[in-house]
Amino acid sequence: MTDKELYDKAEEAMLFSYSPYSNYKIGAAVLTKCGKVFTGCNIENASYGATICGERTALVKAISEGNKEFEAIAIAGSDESVPSFPCGICRQFIFEFGSDIRIILKERGKLKTYTISELLPKGFKL
Template sequence: MDYSKLIYKAIKAREEAYAPYSNFKVGASVMTEDGSIYSGCNIENASYGATNCAERTAIFKAVSEGHRKLKAIAIVGSPEEYTYPCGICRQVIVEFSQDNMDIIIAKNKDDYIVKKLDEIMPGAFSKKDLGK
């Protein structure tokens, strides 16, 4: 699969990050079941608990527009190393994932790795565990 557009959108979203406390900007973009793409950046807050990660921003934008199934997500943080999603973001990805979706972890448009959700979140707690 060609991830160039998804990675590009994540890179552009990173430019909008509001990270005055950590100075660590992250961008993410998700592709929904129908091929729509939604992007988001991390948004920090002086009350650290109110901070939102880029992955959740992108996912929540997609969900707020009626999309419930994600095919892939691209995450771009540091251009020097791969930036994986945090634990809370991994759990949110699980909630809306489709078919062990692809997780694209990019330094830039040419340097990225692709993981399956099961690789970064083995034994995930999901709707299935609630009998749903």
């Protein structure tokens, strides 16, 4: 699967976003090392702390179905003027499952790729 194909799946997942408070929709698609794709979107809550990001939704779906090895995660946001970098919690959440997982997102209209280690240098590991 190409980065573009994975990103397209993230954009599709964005359609299911529940984001009445921020109006900022996020979709994510995670690619496992064995080639499966799991998607997720951000799901907000009136109790803001209960909100979950799209990246973690996708990863939770994958992990809860027995997948723990990931190649890449694509993240699409509804406001393309702002790159949809993962938040700090998501960076740590992704890092837990591998320091070389690729993060694919759009910056100035073009797909860009980072490793999670670039976005979270010296991530926390037990």
